[in-house]
Amino acid sequence: MLKVRLIPCLDVKDGRVVKGVQFVDLRDAGDPVEAAIAYDAAGADELCFLDITASHEDRGTLLDVVQRTAEACFMPLTVGGGVRSVEDIRTLLLAGADKVSIMTAAVKNRQFVREAAEKFGDQCIVVAIDAKKTSLPGAPDRWEIFTHGGRTPTGLDAVAYAQEVASLGAGELLVTSMDRDGTHAGYDLALMRAIADSVSIPVIASGGVGNLDHLVAGVREGHASAVLAASIFHFGDYSISEAKAYMADAGLAMRLDPPRSGPHHRAD
Amino acid sequence: MTTAIVDYGSGNLHSAHKAFERAAREAGLAEVITVTSDPEVVLDAERIVLPGVGAFADCRRGLDAVPGMVEALETAVRNRGAPFLGICVGMQLLATRGLEYEITPGLDWIGGDVALIEPGAASLKIPHMGWNTLVATRDHALLKDLRTGPGGLHAYFVHSYALKPRDRSDLVAETDYGGAITAIVARDNIAGTQFHPEKSQELGLSLIANFLRWRP
Numbered sequence: 001m002l003k004v005r006l007i008p009c010l011d012v013k014d015g016r017v018v019k020g021v022q023f024v025d026l027r028d029a030g031d032p033v034e035a036a037i038a039y040d041a042a043g044a045d046e047l048c049f050l051d052i053t054a055s056h057e058d059r060g061t062l063l064d065v066v067q068r069t070a071e072a073c074f075m076p077l078t079v080g081g082g083v084r085s086v087e088d089i090r091t092l093l094l095a096g097a098d099k100v101s102i103m104t105a106a107v108k109n110r111q112f113v114r115e116a117a118e119k120f121g122d123q124c125i126v127v128a129i130d131a132k133k134t135s136l137p138g139a140p141d142r143w144e145i146f147t148h149g150g151r152t153p154t155g156l157d158a159v160a161y162a163q164e165v166a167s168l169g170a171g172e173l174l175v176t177s178m179d180r181d182g183t184h185a186g187y188d189l190a191l192m193r194a195i196a197d198s199v200s201i202p203v204i205a206s207g208g209v210g211n212l213d214h215l216v217a218g219v220r221e222g223h224a225s226a227v228l229a230a231s232i233f234h235f236g237d238y239s240i241s242e243a244k245a246y247m248a249d250a251g252l253a254m255r256l257d258p259p260r261s262g263p264h265h266r267a268d
Numbered sequence: 269m270t271t272a273i274v275d276y277g278s279g280n281l282h283s284a285h286k287a288f289e290r291a292a293r294e295a296g297l298a299e300v301i302t303v304t305s306d307p308e309v310v311l312d313a314e315r316i317v318l319p320g321v322g323a324f325a326d327c328r329r330g331l332d333a334v335p336g337m338v339e340a341l342e343t344a345v346r347n348r349g350a351p352f353l354g355i356c357v358g359m360q361l362l363a364t365r366g367l368e369y370e371i372t373p374g375l376d377w378i379g380g381d382v383a384l385i386e387p388g389a390a391s392l393k394i395p396h397m398g399w400n401t402l403v404a405t406r407d408h409a410l411l412k413d414l415r416t417g418p419g420g421l422h423a424y425f426v427h428s429y430a431l432k433p434r435d436r437s438d439l440v441a442e443t444d445y446g447g448a449i450t451a452i453v454a455r456d457n458i459a460g461t462q463f464h465p466e467k468s469q470e471l472g473l474s475l476i477a478n479f480l481r482w483r484p
Contacts (some may be wrong), residue, residue: 075468235389
């Protein structure tokens with residue numbers, strides 16, 4: 001039986017984790033590779049790096065991080081942020097990413113999704129959707145796509161856009177509620193469900209997780225195939241294994257393989 | 269002893285390379301893992317790995333575009349009997365035909381077609397993406413000491429198409445996704461996994477070590 005995936009996400013800037021990761025026994029909590037190794041050991045089902053490096057010219061550090069992570073973690077890795085061209089995707093995949101998440105470039109040019117999927121296969125193209133609710137209270141729900149961290153409206157209906165990029169060859173959708181992101185109030189479940197129910201590809205729910213019940217609700221009520229969270233893990237509120245055990249107790253099918261142990265988890 | 273991972277422009281060879289090196293090291297095997305697009309290296313290799321991500325037809329074209337590679341694989345694997353492992357589309361290429369977008373001939377080392385997954389329940393998403401358990405249909409050296417079954421270890425899958433072997437005796441393991449889907453096939457010295465052992469943590473590294481020890 002296919003299991004629900006729990007995906008910790010790390011924001012990376014100039015090769016360093018932006019929000020401090022508070023693990024007890026990391027030699028360097030700012031090193032994304034160390035954090036990735038710790039998440040791997042704890043049983044994360046996938047890892048996600050979001051690169052927020054300001055300058056496109058400074059991508060070398062990210063590629064180095066991806067490469068070192070792929071050498072130490074034998075689990076799927078998604079990398080997003082600033083992906084603008086087929087060449088960007090190729091470089092990330094060759095460095096060791098398994099999937100590449102694209103956002104603004106897909107909003108600007110939908111054919112980029114098709115081009116990327118045809119070139120590298122649907123399975124490695126994740127389209128990130130940042131959406132905000134724009135319908136008035138009482139009116140039927142409507143969410144609009146925003147870019148630039150939620151600052152720039154696009155006028156695009158999130159559900160219609162999701163269907164369009166799915167038909168163009170996206171293998172998966174990473175849906176973030178910009179209303180909820182950083183609030184710890186839980187996913188926008190109506191948004192997740194509206195998109196998950198309207199496409200045949202998997203949806204990763206993102207934005208707003210504050211406790212473990214939110215993860216369960218993302219799957220059960222949001223109909224997501226995978227749930228992503230950042231801060232609740234980074235700041236040590238909950239561990240990955242605790243979260244997975246909680247989700248399993250709530251009746252969700254989770255992968256609870258015993259973690260690999262021993263010195264091979266260190267970045268050697 | 270050398271294991272050659274065939275580089276024909278398909279996908280992420282870096283992680284496959286590192287996973288095979290790690291598995292060899294942890295198993296105490298002095299195997300040299302080399303990524304190569306040189307048919308001569310493939311001809312001389314003790315073991316051969318064919319990875320692959322993307323669409324079947326693209327991968328087939330990529331393989332054909334390396335001069336002498338298909339012939340080298342035929343000679344090393346089919347004539348000399350070198351242990352062979354195909355991964356994901358590298359496994360699907362073993363089939364007679366791929367039916368993804370267009371009909372494309374495979375290597376035809378394992379009879380059967382690669383067709384779109386049609387899960388019984390309409391609510392199941394395609395691609396089949398994520399961690400799933402294996403159901404062994406017979407014993408095989410690749411599965412040695414691996415816990416399979418519903419309470420067993422998980423493998424990482426990401427695919428929309430699956431190989432259906434014509435001869436059920438070519439099956440080694442299946443996985444359940446709204447019905448049985450081929451997870452591992454093997455015939456003589458030829459084996460393939462639909463999932464990615466290089467991304468499957470414990471199960472994956474153990475299976476790779478089993479492959480490196482396999483003497484079919």
